[in-house]
Amino acid sequence: LYRLLLLSLLIQHSIWHILANTVLKGTHNLKKRSWILTTLAAFVMTAASIPFLRDLLLPRDVLGSVARIILQFSNLTNANIPANVRAVLVERAVEAARANATWQFFSLAEIHPRTFTVTHPLCAFFIAYLLSDLALGAIFYPSMMNMASGWVHHTAYIFFFSYWLHRGWGHIAATAAVFELPTFVMGIACLYPPLRSNMGFTISFFITRVGLHFGILYATYTKKGRNAPGIDGSWA
Incomplete structure (x- = not known):
């Protein structure tokens, strides 16, 4: 010091x-x-x-949280997301759910x-x-x-x-x-x-x-x- x-x-x-x-x-x-x-x-x-x-x-996994938000938005608006892109988003959202499970704002x-x-x-x-x-x-x-x-x-x-x-x-x-x-x-x-x-x-x-x-x-x-x-x- x-x-x-x-x-x-x-x-x-x-x-x-x-x-x-x-x-x-x-x-x-x-x-x-x-x-x-x-x-x-x-x-x-x-x-x-x-x-x-x-x-x-x-949250700890910010990008994964963004992926989850995108998926939720697409479900609400019936937006068409290519299957391969959706698979990646789902994977990131699942990883974020685990990483952020104990996170508190x-x-x-x-x-x-x-x-x-x-x-x-x-x-x-x-x-x-x-x-x-x-x-x-x-x-x-x-x-x-x-x-x-x-x-x-x-x-x-x-x-x-x-x-x-x-x-x-x-x-x-x-x-x-x-x-x-x-x-x-x-x-x-x-x-x-x-x-x-x-x-x-x-x-x-x-x-x-x-x-x-x-x-x-x-x-x-x-x-x-x-x-x-x-x-x-x-x-x-």
């Missing part, structure tokens, strides 16, 4: 200094420079959450940890972002760092992510990393104002920060959610 953290720090500081001293240099770009790391981190977090969200929201038990391939690198990257934003902000854009969303928020989440990693809950945090989508929308708007979209921010905020947030909290509250691997019945 320490190597991942150091590598993340190196990457983030390099990107910031390159952009801050080229396309975003000058006093008129101070606010944009303060959003470089935040936008980068929000993009990485959102993109990395996709495989975890797939586990949470989609929005169950934390369905999330694959991906501990060393995604979870640890992602959490290390986010902790590195929090540290980098505080350090660079204190030096290069102190007027853009406020107490609540800057110092308090970043310090708190450094401890949160460290604790979640210690407890083996990093994959849950990685699933919730999609909460950074509205931050990415806002960051892009700051870096390149023509892409500003109030509607995009509002929709992404309510889907992720409100809807999905409530869903994950509820999934954590359920008995099966608390008995999921890594959580093992714990409330804290």
Whole structure:
């Protein structure tokens, strides 16, 4: 984890200094420079959450489930499907029925940890972002760092992510990393104002920060959610 953290720090500081001293240099770009790391981190977090969200929201055999839906639709509409194609669809639908027999929608038990391939690198990257934003902000854009969303928020989440990693809950945090989508929308708007979209921010905020947030909290509250691997019945 320490190597991942150091590598993340190196990457983030390099990107910031390159952009801050080229396309975003000058006093008129101070606010944009303060959003470089935040936008980068929000993009990485959102993109990395996709495989975890797939586990949470989609059945194990997606293609087989699609085959079953096609068969059901053809039966309802009396659509003519060639015999050889129907045979393949039936075979895939049967395989999907077996694979998805115990699958539950929005169950934390369905999330694959991906501990060393995604979870640890992602959490290390986010902790590195929090540290980098505080350090660079204190030096290069102190007027853009406020107490609540800057110092308090970043310090708190450094401890949160460290604790979640210690407890083996990093994959849950990685699933919730999609909460950074509205931050990415806002960051892009700051870096390149023509892409500003109030509607995009509002929709992404309510889907992720409100809807999905409530869903994950509820999934954590359920008995099966608390008995999921890594959580093992714990409330804290």
